[in-house]
Amino acid sequence: MTGGLCDVPGGSHDGQPRPYPCGWRCTTHAPQARPTTTPTTTISPAVAAAAQRQTHSGPRQVTSALFVDCGDGRETKHGDRAGQIRYTGQPRARYECLACGWQSETITGPTAIRRFLDHIRAAHKAACPAAPSEGAQAA
Structure with missing residues (x-):
């Protein structure tokens, strides 16, 4: 294993280079995790009204x-x-x-x-x- 230098030419480098599947990278050029997004669900007013009509008090039969x-x-x-x-x-x-x-x-x-x-x-x-x-x- 070789190491010590970031494989990305030029630019500013920060931190000790580490091995990644794409090559040796410093902290600045290391692959970043994708931001997690929470899917948003919007319910149309017609669907919400239908769901509210279908709610019953007591057990269903x-x-x-x-x-x-x-x-x-x-x-x-x-x-x-x-x-x-x-x-x-x-x-x-x-x-x-x-x-x-x-x-x-x-x-x-x-x-x-x-x-x-x-x-x-x-x-x-x-x-x-x-x-x-x-x-x-x-x-």
Whole structure:
């Protein structure tokens, strides 16, 4: 090992040179640690208002369950059908209300499931005999 002189030519040197991966450096020319920055997170007013609406007093209770099986499918990569999914096991979904015990039939197929998911919770909530008439509902 050689040492004694800073590898940076010219300029003022300070302190005893030490070995670094970039070569021998004095205190003035030694690599400096990057300053640590704390990431700042800003929450939009709409998100903050939604979070505040979702806070409830007391414990939350699960009132329904949605079961979704995405199925087994492979996407076509080439040709005129590129981007389409060929299913070997169709996707399926089922909704269950834990308050009244009602279960939907099992829905199969990607398009049928999309339509089912868009309305099932609100449709059953309107007809559920065990649904509370007022108060907050679990999302």
